[in-house]
Amino acid sequence: MGLLQKLLRRSDRGSVPVLYRAVVERGRAAHWYETGAVPDTIDGRFDMIAAVLAVVLLRLEREPEGIAPSTVLAECFIEDMDGQLREIGVGDVVVGKHMGKMMGMLGGRLGAYRDGLANGTLGAAIVRNIYRSNAPAPAALAHVEQSLTALAKALSAQPIVAIIAGELPR
Helix, strand or coil: CCHHHHHHCCCCCCCHHHHHHHHHHHHCCHHHHHCCCCCCCHHHHHHHHHHHHHHHHHHHCCCHHHHHHHHHHHHHHHHHHHHHHHHCCCCHHHHHHHHHHHHHHHHHHHHHHHHHHHHCCHHHHHHHHCCCCCCCCHHHHHHHHHHHHHHHHHHHHCCHHHHHCCCCCC
16 A cells, blocks of 8 residues: 555544444434524534533543544544535635634533533533523523433443444433
């Protein structure tokens, strides 16, 4: 294999793309938008996918065998968001700026959700990051908070191998 082919070849991502599809499916579930009153917009869908992704990444980072898959999972997210931006017509010149902003947003969410889950203050992080500081009705917020907390608890009980294989708990 030529040097150029080796450089351009993607590494084996294993089952992580399956996990990413499961994250997206979970983030697109109707209950977030109906019961949780998350805006069913491009931004709202990004926020929910990023929230579910953050909870999964937080679980993966807790075990050594989850570190490499978490990196690949983040790469899948980057590629998907890049493709989504291009699909909605964002030009090549601006895509990089948008991607940098999105990665910063994901990093901020990881810290906020990590702290919120640890301290029982997830609601404030949800209002800031999912509802963009425009708090919904208390019942809608409670639904999203309880659902993300339940996902985090279920992931904690799930074997890391199953998560990496794309098996997210229901």
